[in-house]
Amino acid sequence: MTPTPVVDLISVTKHYVHGVTALDDVSIGFGAGTFTAVMGPSGSGKSTMLQCAAGLDRPSSGQVLVDGRDLATLSDRKLTLLRRDRIGFVFQSFNLLPSLTAAHNVALPLRLAGRRPDPQAVRRGLAAVGLAERMNHRPAEMSGGQQQRVAIARALVTRPAVLFADEPTGALDANTSRDVLRLMRDLVDRQAQTIIMVTHDPVAAAYADRVVFLADGRVYGELHDPSAELVATRMLQLEASC
Numbered sequence: 639m640t641p642t643p644v645v646d647l648i649s650v651t652k653h654y655v656h657g658v659t660a661l662d663d664v665s666i667g668f669g670a671g672t673f674t675a676v677m678g679p680s681g682s683g684k685s686t687m688l689q690c691a692a693g694l695d696r697p698s699s700g701q702v703l704v705d706g707r708d709l710a711t712l713s714d715r716k717l718t719l720l721r722r723d724r725i726g727f728v729f730q731s732f733n734l735l736p737s738l739t740a741a742h743n744v745a746l747p748l749r750l751a752g753r754r755p756d757p758q759a760v761r762r763g764l765a766a767v768g769l770a771e772r773m774n775h776r777p778a779e780m781s782g783g784q785q786q787r788v789a790i791a792r793a794l795v796t797r798p799a800v801l802f803a804d805e806p807t808g809a810l811d812a813n814t815s816r817d818v819l820r821l822m823r824d825l826v827d828r829q830a831q832t833i834i835m836v837t838h839d840p841v842a843a844a845y846a847d848r849v850v851f852l853a854d855g856r857v858y859g860e861l862h863d864p865s866a867e868l869v870a871t872r873m874l875q876l877e878a879s880c
């Protein structure tokens with residue numbers, strides 16, 4: 639029997655104003671402990687899919703299930719709680735609070751949830767991303783890659799069912815990107831973390847178990863354990879056909 643996906647989109651359509659259909663009847667599931675990259679030409683609906691899957695935006699029609707819960711049936715408050723406790727998000731721009739140390743940034747989601755952060759858990763979270771020595775550093779005192787690793791530790795401190803990453807290496811150089819991608823791969827392999835990542839970079843996508851291609855708001859195909867070369871070739875074909 640196929641295990642229930644942690645995130646499941648069923649016939650999801652998203653219309654914006656001015657007649658834009660950003661997602662067009664998308665059905666796709668993401669299994670526990672898997673690492674999926676979402677690729678596609680600019681405007682193909684990648685970010686919209688991530689936003690709908692993470693409950694940051696509501697689809698025009700269709701269903702989104704996270705951790706077995708249908709997001710459409712949740713009140714705004716329950717959706718906020720689900721997002722806070724079960725969903726982690728990292729962005730291209732890190733979004734750390736500049737005045738807080740790495741430890742305080744990581745503890746923030748727990749504080750916002752009204753929980754007293756356990757210093758040991760925060761330390762473990764930073765150690766897991768290789769930054770145990772940087773607990774008391776502020777973002778400006780860290781490299782871009784280190785800041786993104788703090789952002790990942792922060793996103794994981796509530797032990798979410800799924801980590802969404804929107805272009806997490808978009809602002810990083812090739813070497814630093816590789817460190818962040820290896821970390822994400824490790825989180826999947828060692829802790830069975832579920833990760834869904836939007837990227838434009840075939841090298842980044844090749845770290846995933848599965849690469850899903852979007853074009854014009856539809857799922858165009860997918861590859862399993864592909865090389866970066868194969869992903870790049872598929873992207874060129876996709877862009878040529880759009």
Ligand SMILES: Nc1ncnc2c1ncn2[C@@H]1O[C@H](COP(=O)(O)OP(=O)(O)OP(=O)(O)O)[C@@H](O)[C@H]1O
Nearest residue numbers: 654655658660678679680681682683684685686687
């Ligand atoms: N808030 C919005 N209002 C109106 N149209 C929008 C809005 N957000 C996105 N769109 C449109 O929806 C479509 C899909 O956008 P989306 O940002 O999801 O694509 P994307 O694949 O993530 O693009 P990119 O790779 O350039 O970031 C595009 O045509 C975009 O212009």
